[in-house]
Amino acid sequence: MKQEITLTVSEEKGRIDKVLAAHLADTSRSQIQHWLKGDCVFVNGEPVSANYKVKKNDTIVVTPPENIELELSPEAIPLDIVYEDTDIIVVNKPQGMVVHPSKSHQTGTLVNALLYHTSDLSGINGVIRPGIVHRIDKDTSGLLVVAKNDQAHKNLQEQMMAKTVIRKYSALVHGEIPHETGTIDAPIDRSKSNRLMNTVREGGRKAVTHFKVLKRFTDYTLIECQLETGRTHQIRVHLKYIDFPIAGDPIYGPAKTLKGQGQYLHAGTLGFKHPVSGKNLLFEVPPPEVFQKTLKKLEK
Secondary structure, three states: OOOOEEEEOOOOOEEHHHHHHHHOOOOOHHHHHHHHHOOOEEEOOEEOOOOOEEOOOOEEEEOOOOOOOOOOOOOOOOOOEEEEOOOEEEEEEOOOOOOOOOOOOOOOOHHHHHHHHOOOOOOOOOOOOOOEOOOOOOOOEEEEEEEOOHHHHHHHHHHHHOOOOEEEEEEEEEOOOOOOEEEEEOOEEEOOOOOOOEEEOOOOEOOEEEEEEEEEEOOEEEEEEEEOOOOOOHHHHHHHHOOOOEOOOOOOOOOOOOOOOOOOEEEEEEEEEOOOOOOEEEEEOOOOHHHHHHHHHHHO
């Protein structure tokens, strides 16, 4: 564990990420954001998010996580590549695959497979996440765009921040949603009771999910969700919040649910401008077989 950092605020006011950046001149803003997202920053004994407003006499304690040294190895894992050129790869990630290595998943990830497939991956996100522009959960299937160089990566990140990237998901949820369309605008933050979960909470990060009903079944509804923001577990948290949790979700759904390999959530549509040519690109892939078979069973 790195050395703990303790600060007592005397006069400063404002967002905690800016206050920490002013005090910790040798620490990057991205590192501070990483600490905040990882519940490594405490104010008066409570974990806080980046938008916490610092008050006079607040005691801030930063407990940086232990450095994780991972050796990334290329692995001959089959990839479902939907599109590839000299700048980007669009891949259809299978359910059950982790996007990038971590202490608990050092092999078998999408990054391991990408390293075997190509030596051209952007380095903006460091050695652990080469080429990774955005992520989807381990048990969520579907489309991801990977950057093969830094120029492409920066452009795609800018499109993400500008909210011009089209990201649509198919989700099978518990219950019969009565209205045809809806928007969930509810802030998301880390759960105080369970570090593996996020929750809707005042003061969290802004999160907006749009949805429309595709088909209703007895006790279930198939919907399409479109992300306006991209918070961790956003769709899963939002659907639980409105009492229509995703079927098969081991964290946010009910314990007894449809058989499967995780939540019935599929990133089926991805659209963006090519980061170099500027051409509009739109990709669509169907849900995995287990998802399609379940829908057919529900129809009967």
